[in-house]
Amino acid sequence: MTRARSNLIDPGTTPYYHCMARCVRRAYLCGYDAFSGKDYEHRRQWVVDRLRELVTIFSIEVCAYAVMSNHYHVVLHINSQPARDWDLDDILNRWTQLFTGPLLVQRYLAGQTLSSSELSRVKEFAEEYRQRLQDISWFMRCLNEHLAREANKEDGCRGRFWEGRFKSQALLDEAALLTCMAYVDLNPIRAKMAKTPEHSEHTSIKERIDQTRNTATKKQPCLLKPFRSQGQNPDTALPYFMTDYLQLVDWSGRAVREDKRGFIPSDTPPILERLMIDPDEWLKTMRWNQRFYRAAGRLKAMKAYAQQTGQLWIQGMGSSGRIYT
Known part of the structure; x- marks a missing residue:
């Protein structure tokens, strides 16, 4: 059942949200369209450039993103403190x-x-x-309307470019945030568009890797919310170390490949142990959209979210109870 956006995005419940927008019918956001023979690869940079612009204006941060052929994913964090000080x-x-x-x-x-x-x-x-300026709906509106205008202008047409309003999922705790970020960063690998994270063009993980490889700066990308690091204020950073996250994404990417599906390496990443995430269920959860819908998190958090939104049950409760032990 369709629910009001104000009931789905509530900063008081969680400041982290996974958002996704998909093009209407056969429209291509990016990539090569074999049906029409047109190449829209250059449009991927449109998304990244617009995100880069919007984070300098809004009091909203980007944690992860991936630009695919006819849709994109973005994990956002509502950082209300700067807006209060303006x-x-x-x-x-x-x-x-x-x-x-x-x-x-x-x-x-x-x-x-x-x-x-x-x-x-x-x-x-x-x-x-x-x-x-601290509202995800306005952030996504400014992103999607801009992209639609540019695409329609280039295509010489009018009308809807997106199939509907963006979809959103509330990420209720650190475990859900970690799972979703890894899912987003692994999208090109799952779609066989890239073999490794460092070759996954127009993703947040490649941007982070490229920036840290830059021997001149060794800084985390200005577009993205930083990971916790030495000297970094934990209140303004993602609650993980970047080295742990890179290890986790690489391990997950290897494990979900067709020739290694279900194989759990003996050197399971420490961050899984720290968050008490079951490795077998983690692999299954790389099929993220088949398990969660409106929200994701530990079972206790999902039950509280369901009660707050006036529901007895929300999709993903069973999965949550299995993966986040």
């Missing part, structure tokens, strides 16, 4: 990078003198924009 000019300057804004806002930014009532209305606009 002053009036910060908010209006950010918002007007995306939208023109009302005439009163334009006059204020142009330095014109406003009456007290006009200034009060500008402040009301700013508070509304403050909320929107």
